Amino acid sequence: MKKHIPMKKFSQNFLIDFNVIKEIVKFINPKSHQTLVEIGPGLAALTQPICNLIDELIVIEIDKFLLERLKKYAFYSKLIVFYQDALVFDYSKLLNKRNKLIRIFGNLPYHISTSLILCLFERINIIKDMNFMLQKEVAERLVASPGSKLYGRLSIIAQYYCNIKILLDVSPKCFKPVPKVKSTFLSLTPYTNYFPYFTYNIKVLSYITNLAFQKRRKILRHSLGKIFSEKVLIKLNINPKLRPENISILQYCQLSNYMIENNIYQKYISI
Numbered sequence: 237m238k239k240h241i242p243m244k245k246f247s248q249n250f251l252i253d254f255n256v257i258k259e260i261v262k263f264i265n266p267k268s269h270q271t272l273v274e275i276g277p278g279l280a281a282l283t284q285p286i287c288n289l290i291d292e293l294i295v296i297e298i299d300k301f302l303l304e305r306l307k308k309y310a311f312y313s314k315l316i317v318f319y320q321d322a323l324v325f326d327y328s329k330l331l332n333k334r335n336k337l338i339r340i341f342g343n344l345p346y347h348i349s350t351s352l353i354l355c356l357f358e359r360i361n362i363i364k365d366m367n368f369m370l371q372k373e374v375a376e377r378l379v380a381s382p383g384s385k386l387y388g389r390l391s392i393i394a395q396y397y398c399n400i401k402i403l404l405d406v407s408p409k410c411f412k413p414v415p416k417v418k419s420t421f422l423s424l425t426p427y428t429n430y431f432p433y434f435t436y437n438i439k440v441l442s443y444i445t446n447l448a449f450q451k452r453r454k455i456l457r458h459s460l461g462k463i464f465s466e467k468v469l470i471k472l473n474i475n476p477k478l479r480p481e482n483i484s485i486l487q488y489c490q491l492s493n494y495m496i497e498n499n500i501y502q503k504y505i506s507i
Contacts, residue, residue, distance in 0.1 A: 251281040251343050251369070253410035260421055261285045263403050264341050264367050268292075271334050275322045275342035275352070278302060280309060282343065287311035294330060296322045323352055327359050337364035346371045346417070350390060353378075353424075357397050366398075366424040375402060375420035387481045388452070389445040392488055396433050396441065398424040433489050437507045441492040448480035448488075455479055463500060464491065 251257060260282060266272050266289050273294045277283040279302070287293055294316045297303050303319055306312055318325065330338050340363060344352060349370050356366060370378075373386070378394045379402060380387035394400060406419040435441045444460070451459040457466050457476035469476040472490050474483060495501040 249343075249346075249411040249413060249415045250279045251406075251410060252412045253406075256404070256406055256410050257281050257285060259404055260367075260369070261289075263421065263423070264339075266290050266339075269336075270364070271330060271336045271338045273327070273330065273338050273340045275340060276345060277306060278343060280306060280311075282341070283315075284309065284311060287314045290314070292316065294318070296320055296325055298322070323348060323355055327356070328362055331362040338362060339364050339367075341367040343369040346374070346415070349374055354390075354393065357393060360397050360426050363426055365426070367403075367421070368424070369406065369419055369421045372405065372418040372420045375422050378422070378424075382482055382484050384481065389442075389449045392445050392485050393438075393442060394424065395485055396435070396438070396489075398426050400424050433485050435489045435492040436496045437492070437501075439505060439507045440495050440501050441488060443501075443505045444491050444495070445480075445488055448483075452480045456483065460491070463495065463504065468494070 264286070266286050268290045270290075271294070272286065272290065272292075273296065274283060274286070275296050277295045277297055283293065283295065283306070288311070292314055295306070296318045297306075298319070298321050300319060303317060306315065306317070327338065327340075340356065349368070353366075353368070356363065374390075377386045377388060377390050379400050380391040400422060402420055402422045404421040406421060408414045408416070408418060411419070444463070447463070448456065448459050455477050456464075456469060456474065456479070459480060460469075466476045472487070472494060474487050474491070501507065
């Protein structure tokens with residue numbers, strides 16, 4: 237088969253380590269009755285072993301040359317192929333056709349991974365779980381706790397929606413071409429029965445966290461001062477002298493709910 241030249245604009249770093257591939261497939265644990273979606277099948281490192289275990293796999297790929305390459309594999313008949321950008325793909329149509337929550341996995345292009353995950357959170361009600369290979373720093377931001385330098389808006393929004401588990405750290409040597417960063421494979425499972433956090437509207441929580449972390453070196457009294465007075469912060473048991481990274485997700489939800497309960501949000505955001 238003709239050699240594929242990785243395209244920089246798509247951040248293509250292909251997984252080539254057989255043992256890592258085997259571990260990832262084991263973590264995903266695909267079943268034939270499930271609706272599985274792979275974002276960026278690439279050179280089929282995960283596609284092929286997954287297809288050995290199930291009868292149908294949906295793949296989304298933006299590189300037409302890689303899609304042409306897929307046609308040469310024996311398992312191609314098991315694929316439902318979409319030549320599209322995963323950031324604008326309509327995932328809801330997959331649910332409508334099968335009436336099953338979808339499982340999404342993939343070795344994500346690092347330049348779109350954060351945007352894609354935030355995009356998928358907007359469709360969280362149709363997703364059973366997500367299993368992704370990410371840049372290690374992005375994975376650490378997703379699971380970061382208050383007080384950490386990596387804790388930020390992405391940590392809060394991600395942990396609001398999902399239980400997140402780091403499953404496997406992966407060396408750059410396991411990819412071709414070799415990336416300059418380390419990678420991590422993790423799972424994100426949306427909460428269903430038990431929700432550790434609550435806000436009336438995620439848009440308000442997103443607005444507050446965005447505002448706070450735009451000025452993460454400033455204390456809350458200053459970064460959120462245009463919305464919350466020092467008196468209100470103290471009333472909510474939030475120290476106005478703390479920086480944004482020292483405030484828990486629960487406390488950010490309190491701020492969000494206070495804005496809604498007191499109709500403050502209307503001055504700043506439409507929901």
